[in-house]
Amino acid sequence: MRPRIRNPQDFWSGIFFIALGALALWFSRDYTMGSALQPGPGYFPTWLGAILVGFGAIIGGLSLGFHEAAGERLTLRGWGLRPWLVLPSALAAYAVLMEVDAGFVPSLLVLIVGCALAHKDVRWRETLLLGVFVTAGAVAIFIYGLGLPYPLFWWSR
Amino acid sequence: MDGLLGNLLLGFSVALTLQNLLYCFAGVFLGTLIGVLPGIGPLATMAMLLPLTFMLPPISALIMLAGIYYGSDYGGSTTAILVNLPGEGSSVVTLLDGHPMAQQGRAGPALAIAAMGSFFAGCVGTLLIALIGPPLASVALEFGSPEYFSLMVLALVCASVVGSGSLLKSLAMVVTGLLIGIVGTDVNSGTHRFTFGVVELTDGIGIAVMAMGLFGLTEIVRNLAGPRMTHTILRGKITGLMPRWQDLKVSFGPILRGSSIGFVFGPLPGLGGTISAFTSYMAEKKLAKDPSRFGKGAIEGIAGPESANNACAQTTFVPMLTLGIPPSASMALMLGAMMIHGIVPGPEVMTSRPDLFWGLIASMWIGNGMLLLLNLPLIGIWVKLLQVPYRLLFPIIMTMMGIGIYSLNTSGIDVLLMAFFGFAGYVLAKLECPFPPLILAMVLGPLMEENLRRSLQLTDGDATVFFTRPLSAGFMIATVILLLSFILSAAIKRPIRHLETP
Numbered sequence: 001m002r003p004r005i006r007n008p009q010d011f012w013s014g015i016f017f018i019a020l021g022a023l024a025l026w027f028s029r030d031y032t033m034g035s036a037l038q039p040g041p042g043y044f045p046t047w048l049g050a051i052l053v054g055f056g057a058i059i060g061g062l063s064l065g066f067h068e069a070a071g072e073r074l075t076l077r078g079w080g081l082r083p084w085l086v087l088p089s090a091l092a093a094y095a096v097l098m099e100v101d102a103g104f105v106p107s108l109l110v111l112i113v114g115c116a117l118a119h120k121d122v123r124w125r126e127t128l129l130l131g132v133f134v135t136a137g138a139v140a141i142f143i144y145g146l147g148l149p150y151p152l153f154w155w156s157r
Numbered sequence: 158m159d160g161l162l163g164n165l166l167l168g169f170s171v172a173l174t175l176q177n178l179l180y181c182f183a184g185v186f187l188g189t190l191i192g193v194l195p196g197i198g199p200l201a202t203m204a205m206l207l208p209l210t211f212m213l214p215p216i217s218a219l220i221m222l223a224g225i226y227y228g229s230d231y232g233g234s235t236t237a238i239l240v241n242l243p244g245e246g247s248s249v250v251t252l253l254d255g256h257p258m259a260q261q262g263r264a265g266p267a268l269a270i271a272a273m274g275s276f277f278a279g280c281v282g283t284l285l286i287a288l289i290g291p292p293l294a295s296v297a298l299e300f301g302s303p304e305y306f307s308l309m310v311l312a313l314v315c316a317s318v319v320g321s322g323s324l325l326k327s328l329a330m331v332v333t334g335l336l337i338g339i340v341g342t343d344v345n346s347g348t349h350r351f352t353f354g355v356v357e358l359t360d361g362i363g364i365a366v367m368a369m370g371l372f373g374l375t376e377i378v379r380n381l382a383g384p385r386m387t388h389t390i391l392r393g394k395i396t397g398l399m400p401r402w403q404d405l406k407v408s409f410g411p412i413l414r415g416s417s418i419g420f421v422f423g424p425l426p427g428l429g430g431t432i433s434a435f436t437s438y439m440a441e442k443k444l445a446k447d448p449s450r451f452g453k454g455a456i457e458g459i460a461g462p463e464s465a466n467n468a469c470a471q472t473t474f475v476p477m478l479t480l481g482i483p484p485s486a487s488m489a490l491m492l493g494a495m496m497i498h499g500i501v502p503g504p505e506v507m508t509s510r511p512d513l514f515w516g517l518i519a520s521m522w523i524g525n526g527m528l529l530l531l532n533l534p535l536i537g538i539w540v541k542l543l544q545v546p547y548r549l550l551f552p553i554i555m556t557m558m559g560i561g562i563y564s565l566n567t568s569g570i571d572v573l574l575m576a577f578f579g580f581a582g583y584v585l586a587k588l589e590c591p592f593p594p595l596i597l598a599m600v601l602g603p604l605m606e607e608n609l610r611r612s613l614q615l616t617d618g619d620a621t622v623f624f625t626r627p628l629s630a631g632f633m634i635a636t637v638i639l640l641l642s643f644i645l646s647a648a649i650k651r652p653i654r655h656l657e658t659p
Contacts, residue, residue, distance in 0.1 A: 010323070013588045017329045024336050024351075031348055037618030041348040044606045048336050055329040062325075080382020084583050087378055087555065091576035094559050099569035111559050115552040118381055123548075130549055134556055146209070148564055 007063040014060020021052030083118040090114030103153035104143065108135045161287060168515030171216060172523055177516070180217045184224020185231075185524045189532060192232025193539045195240070195547075197554060199229040200487050201373035204365045205557050207494060208564045215498035216513050220520040222494055226487055227279060227470045227521070230430065231528045234271045234463055235539050238264060248466070250434040254451060254458030261454055266400035270408050270456055272532050273400075274464035278416040279525035282471025285420055286478070287518050290507065294479040297504035302611040303622050307632035309601045309608070312482055314636045316427030317594050318643045327594045330585075334595035337362060338602020345610065357570040364493035364600055366562055366575050368486065371592045373558050374579025377551050379586060404456050411441050411461035419468025424475045426484040427593060433469040434462035471521065478514060479504055481604075486596040493600065 005011045024045055034040025094111035098104075109131050116127040142148045171177065191202040203225050210218035233248035238255035251271065258267040300308070317327035340351040341361030352358040400408075415437040422428040422436070441461040442451045451458050474491075476482050481502035483489040495502050500510065507514045532539075562571050582592070616622040624630045 009588045010326075013326055013329070013585075013590055016584075016588065017333070020333060020336070027351055031343075031350060032346070035618065036613055036620065039610045039613055041343040041346045041350060044609070045336065045339050045350060048332050048339070052329060052332045052336065055325060055332060059323075059325050059329060079587070080378065080583075083378045083381035084580065087374060087381075088576035088580040090555070091374075091559060091572055091579075095563070095569035095572035095576070098563055098572070108556060108559075112552045112556055115555045116548075118378075119548050119551075120381075121548075126549070127552075130552060134553055138556060138560060142560055142564070146212070 005063060010059055010063035014056045014058075014063060017056030017059060018053050019056075021049045021054075021056055024049030024052065082120075086118035087115060090118070098150070101151060101154060103156065104139065104150040105135055105152050106154070108138055160291075164291075164511065164515045165287065165519065167511060168517075168519030171512050171516030172220065172519035177217055177220055177520060178523065180213065180221040181224050181520045181524050182527055184221035185228035185528050185531065188225035188228020188230075189232035189235075189528065189539070190542070191225075192229030193236050193542055194232075194550065194554075195236055197376065198372060199226050200368055200490060201376065201558075202229050203487060203490050204369040204373060205554075205561045207365050207490070208561045210494065211497070211565075215495070215500055216516050218494060218498060219491070219513065219517050220524075222491055223474075223517060223521060224524045226491070227467065227524065228528060230467055230470050231272065231275055231532055232539070234275070234459075234466075235268060235532065235536065236543065238267050238271065238459075239540060240543055248434075248463075249431060250438045250462040250466075251459055253438070254453070254455050257452070257454035258456065258459070263454065266404050266456065267459055268536060269400050269533060270404060270460050271463040272529055274408065274412045274415065274460045275467040276525050276529045277412055278419060278464040278466075278468035279471055279528075280522060281416060282420060282423070282468045283518055283521040283525070285472055286475055286521075287515075289472075289475055290479050290514065290518075293475065294504035294507045297480050300480075300504075300628070301626070302608040302615065303626050303629040304632070306605060306608040306612055307623050307629040307636075308480070309482060309605050311632045311636045311639075312426040312476075312484065313594065313598055313601065314639055315425060316484075316597050318639050319425070319427040319432065323589075324643055324647070326588075326590045330590050330592070330595040331598040334598025335602040335605065337367070337595070338599045339606070341603075344603075344607065355570065357566070357568055361603075362574060362599075363565060363571065364490055364596070365565060366571050367578055367599060368490055368596060369558055369562055370575040370578025371582040371596070372486070373554075374575060375582035375586055375592075377554065378579065378583045380547065381551070382583075400456075408456055408460035410444075411437070411457040412464045414440060414444075415461035415464035415466075416468040419465035419470075420472050422465075423469040423472030424484055426476075426482075426597065428469070429473070429485050429593075430466040430469045433465040437461040437465035474517075477502065478506065478517075481506075483597060483600060486593045489596050489600040 028042050028045040028049060031042030031045065032040035033042040033046060090111055093114055094107050097107040097110060112131040112134055113127055116122060116130065139152065143150065143152065172181065187206055188199070188202060191197050191205070192199065197205075203222055206225055207222070210221050213221065230248075234251045234255070237248040237252040238259050240256075255267050255271070258264065313331045314328075317324060317331055336351075338361070340358055342349055342352075342359050349359055415433075418437045418440065419430075419433040422433040438451075438458055438461060441457045442448050445451065445455070445457065473484050473488055476484050477488040477492055481492065481504070483492045492502050500506060500513065558575070559572060562575050563569065565571055585592070612622055613620065622629070623633055
């Protein structure tokens with residue numbers, strides 16, 4: 001009998017923490033370590049990176065065993081891929097549009113319609129109406145009410 | 158006592174100005190509004206509305222944020238009673254007996270008792286802050302770097318131990334948070350650390366960005382990914398708001414006991430409202446003559462936990478205001494807000510800005526009163542709000558988050574970071590890694606590093622300083638005892654669990 005992953009959640013947490021700790025160690029190598037007497041900018045992150053790798057190894061190690069599964073199985077089906085991918089993408093699109101000064105109105109419309117796509121049933125007419133109303137409300141509150149200085153459209157800069 | 162009275166007068170003179178009354182009202186109103194919505198907790202609410210407070214003077218901003226915080230507690234219980242969904246984490250317990258009561262047509266008294274218990278706990282809790290704050294702050298003024306460092310270690314370990322789930326994962330999340338806290342410019346050497354050449358990162362990652370990503374976005378993704386939410390909203394009018402004399406009589410004890418539990422748990426890192434509410438519920442069930450009534454609409458099961466929850470929400474301000482150490486993620490956000498306004502949190506605040514401390518305290522009384530008046534007559538509006546389907550609600554929430562974060566620094570990078578933290582946060586949530594330790598560590602990280610370095614410099618690199626100074630040693634010993642007791646109890650439980658589930 002060979003050891004198997006008894007708790008997938010712990011196993012992947014372990015991998016995650018080891019990877020993150022290793023990244024921290026890698027990026028800290030350029031910072032001056034200093035000494036305990038005169039700790040430099042690299043002192044704290046290097047130690048933290050090492051500790052995190054240690055924690056990751058213990059968490060991952062404890063998840064291996066000879067017994068049957070104890071944790072929840074992670075499956076792609078139960079993962080909720082759609083909202084997980086769509087919502088951050090909608091936000092990212094909004095961020096980029098705002099950054100390139102495409103204007104408050106088109107950015108918000110993209111954000112709202114994009115978000116609505118994350119839901120299982122998309123009702124187009126409802127979504128568009130929602131987009132128009134929420135954008136109008138946001139313009140009234142944030143641009144005219146609070147006076148945020150964003151251009152409404154790309155031509156109104 | 159004379160000093161206290163003078164201070165309170167000062168506080169009320171600050172809080173009772175028209176402007177501050179207005180912001181207090183805005184805070185509790187918005188807090189209740191969003192607290193009512195399921196799936197958006199006080200933390201995300203505060204993060205979302207944080208940008209609105211930037212243009213305000215510091216005191217008005219703090220009054221409003223605090224109002225949002227305890228206001229969302231009130232709102233959460235309304236949802237729990239009427240919809241059988243926790244409006245936010247700490248009202249999970251209220252649901253157990255609140256919803257059965259609503260089904261029996263007694264939603265009115267349930268809501269009224271919840272509000273009264275919360276009001277009582279809120280008022281006494283505020284008085285406690287006023288009484289405990291000054292002496293604690295004067296002790297804290299004696300703290301040096303080693304004491305601060307040890308105290309923060311204790312706070313982080315405590316938050317990890319009492320949180321739900323695996324201790325190891327919580328501690329790993331603490332380290333992750335400390336690493337995220339490092340992002341930015343090192344104060345001592347000016348080195349840019351973990352900024353990857355991005356100019357916006359040289360100021361560090363804002364707590365609001367992090368909180369909104371982890372608690373706001375992740376929560377929405379989880380709601381959409383999970384099974385369809387089944388609302389069972391109570392139809393029909395809620396009549397007979399006033400509880401019967403009998404209801405008041407049986408609730409009196411639970412309110413007192415629940416409040417006491419909350420007062421004690423509030424300042425302790427990581428414990429928070431949910432655990433206070435659960436403890437109170439368990440206590441009431443044990444004390445009841447007929448425990449079988451619980452879960453079927455026992456009013457004690459609402460009175461106790463609701464009071465505990467709110468008492469906790471008040472006393473949790475104590476360590477944040479007096480020591481500058483936040484015991485919960487929400488308080489970490491408050492701390493962040495203070496720093497944005499240029500106030501260095503710590504024991505000095507009370508002496509250097511008494512108007513701020515006492516004004517905030519006085520506003521809490523006023524705010525609690527407003528909530529009592531606001532909540533009961535406006536129940537109808539909250540019910541209407543709950544009938545809006547989630548399909549329409551979450552794009553609106555996302556819009557508010559997007560505008561809020563963008564307007565923090567007029568920076569698209571912040572929005573991208575929030576999107577990334579929501580993306581990564583969902584993975585961590587799936588892996589059952591708890592977020593509160595991470596947020597606390599992220600805020601405390603820079604302070605810890607600063608105090609660690611200063612301590613080591615003071616003592617020529619002698620790390621034993623943390624154990625030789627009496628106060629610091631006390632904190633360290635408490636940390637070790639906490640860890641040991643947790644490990645021991647886990648070691649004893651483990652074999653038993655194996656026997657039960659072969």
